[in-house]
Amino acid sequence: QEQFIGLPSYRVGPFGSNGASLYGGWIDYMAMVNARDGGVNGVKLTWEECETEYNNARGVECYERLKNKGPTGNSVFQPLSTGITYSVLEKVAQDKIPLVTIGYGRTDAADGRVFPWVFPMITTYWSQASAIVNYIGQKSGGMDKLKGKKIGLLYHDSAYGKESHAIIDKLAEKHGFEVQKIAVANPGNEQQAQWLQIRQSKPDYVILWGWGVMNATALRTAAKTGYSRDKIIGVWWSGSEEDTIPAGDAAKGYVAAGFNVAGANYPVIKDIQSQVYAKNAGNMEDKNRIGSVLYNRGVVHGIITVEAIRTAQEKYGKGKPMTGEQIRWGFENLNLDSQRLAALGATGFMPDLKISCEDHEGGGKVKFQQWDGTQWKVVSDWVEADRPLVRGMIEESAAAYAKEKGITPRDCSKES
Amino acid sequence: MTMTATASAATQASPYLSINNVEVIYDHVILVLKGVSLQVEKGSIVALLGANGAGKSTTLKSISNLLRAERGDVTKGSIEFKGNRIDQMTPNDLVRRGVIQVMEGRHCFGHLTIEENLLTGSYTRSISRSELKENLDKVYHYFPRLKTRRTSQAGYTSGGEQQMCAIGRALMAKPEMILLDEPSMGLAPQIVEEIFEIVKDLNSKEQVSFLLAEQNTMVALRYADFGYIMENGRIVMEGAASDLATNEDVKEFYLGLSGEGRKSFRDVKHYRRRKRWLS
Amino acid sequence: MLYREAGQFKASYQEDQQIFPIRQDRIGMAVILAFFFLAVPMLASQYWLQAILIPVLIFSLAAIGLNILTGYAGQLSLGSAAFMAVGAFGAYNFILRIDGMPFLVGVLLGGLSAAAVGVAFGLPSLRIKGFYLAVATLAAQFFIVWALVKFPWFSNNSSSGVITAQQIEILGFAFNTPESKYLLTLAIVTVLAFVAKNLVRSTTGRSWMAVRDMDVAAEVIGIRPMRAKLSAFAVSSFYCGVAGALYAYTYLGTVEPEGFSLDLSFRILFMIIIGGVGSIMGSFLGAAFIVLLPIFLNVGMHAVFGSAMPAGMASNLELIIFGGLIIFFLIVEPHGLARLWQLAKDKLRLWPFPH
């Protein structure tokens, strides 16, 4: 009995180093489940990687190549690239394969009524922006203290970076702070002009909405121009070791959001060490990176995937490989409460999560970590987003999409 | 113009440069030389004559090994210089051994000045500054026109100036054997004479041997000791230059002379006799 | 002597001017077209249609576009992907904003917008040559993508800059199966490929090539370099634009500006160089080569090594082999696959004799 999972991965190219950790964590988790539990209720997990080079066309090819593999076809498609996500967004509904995008992808797909097959889980870009503002509010001693403050938004000048604008503007209006948006052209290995602007306008905080080499360069240049690093709050694609190590000392004090934390001291990671690496298996070539932010994020991907399969089996029959349609149900009814997280050995490792027919996001909580020069240290509890505000925007946007495409939203009260 | 005496005196037992039954194919399919054999004695001037496309340049390039850069290959036969096979040597080796080619169609380095062009000619030699200067002066002495244009970029000089530059550049390498491809092309009559005088000079004073592909048969045969005539990738006739110059066919087809002497270009008829060697 | 022309005489110039003057070629072409139009939709799996054939066709079209500009008119360009983007976003907006806009007209207008933008960025080519021009075309590449991201109007105010192609409908028939999308793409590409072939063998094509080979001489003969270059830019960008629209509509369905990155431009350039600069046929061969090679390598790598090799190593090895093969092909035949094909035909003509 096997359950097949297709892994569109990227291990070369500009994001190759991110890919290595992410897929490493994910694959290691699945290998650990196979080794420790003999799979999910006896159903072995199998997988195959397909190199996308972070390229949309190749991502689509991988999608098509992987979709019919294994006894029940591909269980879930997680491209780890917003571009590829968009490219397969419509195909997944036809092929009945759930599309899971954790912490990236199309934000308004969190409205499960319009996007039954898409799961932007744990948190979306909008929730993240809102959580960051909330965190800044906390640090300033309450949301009301935000009034009159100035927040810089240093963003990667791309669709990804611009995702933040709408929500930040809304929040600025709501809380009365001022936003200074500063674009950084791709790839962002030069930011002299931007940081001199920041030096001149002296914002109270800078949100770093960066990507790849842009992050390290931002920290470096901030140090050069004398902007205090603990006033820079990064998003989760700016908050990994890959971003801080190259910045060297300049990264010390820098804070970043994350929907998972770093560290190897969690039971789930220890299980991986003892069940997989102790037997000389394991996907990571560089073992030092086990427990890094991105590796742990990979583990989160693994946990969610496996738990969705498990949930589906509970409804459709334990010990049987599930079809994509059944797994979709699994995702939609996924409930990782603190009890379940404890059982998984992931307490504090990732936020609790409850997905429903309407809400494919399921929490929107992030933690903040600070880089102390050698590693990430958690400096906050789980911080919630401004859920009503974000949800309102999501529904509005999803409704517009539904209108444009002529989709009638599902009636969730009729779903079982 | 009887150079034959000196040339035969220099003749040695083994030929200086010899090409034996060489076949050349371009691009793996175009067969251009179909078994060419020829010899150059030390200290002689040998002319290679023939119509356009006969394969003269190809022959020269197969000796100097510049063929490979044009995706051509010597597929059969051998080439020897002073008794050594040279078909596998790089052009650099050959220049060091004293064999240099002056390519057809000028090929100056357009962005370098005339003087820089000449200086690159001595690349293979390690000589002192003063020696270099001396050499340069010698070339300027042969081609005074070059001296006046020495600081111009070669690309902007006239066709004839470029031709002089290319020849002068080869002289800078102090060669023993020069493969001259159409030296007279595009040069004013006076300069053509001068160039051939230079050839003769180098030949008699410095014992430089020449293999020259030339269209100006009249002048070529006047200065050469020996000649080969090529057609369609084969040698169709060979002989002492003086003999060739009196051959009826050569006279008619290569010198433009017929029974009654030189004919005006205005009066040449369209239909002519077939060449006897094609019969 | 399978492939021989002897015995095929042409009695009129008209016959001599056919696209395929040699009978074997005509038969071959008919067989190929029949195969791709009739057999393939029936035989090929969804994977082949959607993940291989459609993109190969679309990239072939883009490669033809670039080939017209670079191969025929001699203007090296690194901005093809940007012109594809203009085509995609152009078609999207025309279809979105004008009620009842027929799909094909929308695509055509998308192509024309690309042509207009292409002409604007082609203007410097009148003065700038060679690699200077190539680098200068990067201005187009970066500027266009930047503008598409920056001005939300282009993506109908989508928060992420992503556009979702509308349903394709021609005369009431909806193209939503892979087969129908494939046939639609194939039809458009075939027609445009023939048009391209016509253009390059006509006066227009000759003036492009003349400008490419020696523009001073061309001008002395009476060819206007400006007209030739700009028309090449226009036609080339038009092809890229249509390819971009198809990329959005029949292939991906949803596209973002960044998808049309410099990387894609280079990929198209590889196609024409590997396929053969200055050859319509080569564009197809090159596109197939560049699209298929990484996939075959990826699949092959899995088949050969399975999980024995670390995944990162496998990916790097793919990259190394890909680069190595490009170099290898160039050394074997610098004029590309099309030339290899030509040489093979030359040999066949003589076969079994060596020369």
Added chain:
Amino acid sequence: MMMNDMANVASSTGGGGRRIGEVILDLKNISLRFGGVKALTDISFDIREHEIRSIIGPNGAGKSSMLNVINGVYHPQEGQILFRGEPRQKMEPHMAAAQGIARTFQNIALFKGMTVLDNIMTGRNLKMKCNLFHHALFFGKAQREEIEHRKKVEEVIDFLEIQSIRKTPVGRLPYGLQKRVELARALAAEPTMLLLDEPMAGMNVEEKQDMCRFILDVNDQFGTTIVLIEHDMGVVMDISDRVVVLDYGKKIGDGPPDEVKNNPDVIAAYLGTSH
């Protein structure tokens, strides 16, 4: 000087029944400089309809530059050019082509990537009327036009006897044939004036004879005015009507061949004593 020329022309008319006509191109006091290099200094001469006008002179004298001035590639700093009595303004090469001036080049300027036939067809470019959209379809009008012009081109091909190489890419042709193709391309434009820059360089006598015959035939049959640069004095003296001699950018002689041949300045500067 001018008067003198006229007289000479009158006396040399005749041969082959050609009628030498009016002055069609009149160059007055042309000077051309490139930075410090004076390529042409104060040169005046004229070209009459139907004549064969040769320009000779040592290397670097400015002959090619003169042709480039005539067809608008170079713009002289001083002087005036009258074409059929009209003074020329702002000349671009393609305008010269439109006026019926065609030429060949010293360093062959064929389109290397194209076949012989295509190269010659480009010569007819100016006479073609179809546009890009016609070409895209290649039916009807475009095809008719193509065939019509192909016929003309075939005439030129027959005339120059290059039928056998019609479909060969020019890059692979031997030098002499390339020169001939270049001539064919120029002739395809049916020019009224043909500028030939060393058309016989790198040819043997036999080929030169052929080339001379082509030039004479063109001149004879179509009345094309010919401006010829050539270093082979045999050719120049045999076929020209009048000869201009340049040296270092200055005119040192002008007149019928016999007169030029015996001009002491010309002998000193160019011909040398051996001829």
Added chain:
Amino acid sequence: MGFFFEVLIGGLLSGVLYALVALGFVLIYKASGVFNFAQGAMVFFAALTFVGFQEVLPGWTGLEPGSIAVFWMAFVLALASMVVLGILTEKVVLRPLVNQPHITLFMATIGLTFLVEGIAQAIWGNHVRGLDLGIADEPIEWVLDSADIIVSKFDVFAATLAGILVASLALFFQYTKVGRALRAVADDHQAALSIGIPLQHIWAIVWAVAGFVALVAGLIWGARSGVQFALTFTALKALPVLILGGFTSVPGAIVGGLIIGASEKLAEVYIGPFVGGGIEGWFPYMLALLFLLVRPEGLFGEKHIDRV
């Protein structure tokens, strides 16, 4: 006004760093007429090899990690690797392609790009590393105190290094025999062969020197933004510099760098806000384009000789 100068000076210094990468392109273009697309990959390869050796050397030799000795050993080994890479490139890629059209050679260097990227990552892995050259990237204090302008020590160091490199290479090309031969090769491969210039050696030398320049550029850029794949993108910053200064001019690289660096920063600060910013991606190209319209061969490039 202080702010203006700050931006200007920062831009000029950045520009010099662009020039450092551009220099590698110039070298190879000047010597073979080849536009070496792989230059960015070489920068990445060099830097990665350097830090790779820095990581493994202590294990091999027992030296203290981060010590001066390790630094220089790694430098020498990385340099040796670049030389080997240069020689191999000549042997495997260029030699069989002598006298081919430039676009073919250009394409071959694209193939080389993949090869070099793949090999670098296969050997050293692809994770991101920091690189510390021991020169702090912090403002020079007395300038900051007296004029309130930030001038980074690191940038000044890098600029000085670039200046020295440029000066020595310019002299080399103009006045030495090999330099002259290099320029000759760029004009006409075949003619160069015919007079006995050994293309093989020449190219091996040039690629090795370009490898050295890539190493220097890689170290400087690696120290600024970490040693990671994105180093290959430095090429994109160098290209406008290259065309502005002229493909064939060593001093042009510096001048082009200064102009591009300063104007792109000023544009981002003063024009950017009006159009939504992020114009640094295309602005340098547009600027270079404008310059080219006036001088099609760049400020100091060799004129394209086009005669009939």
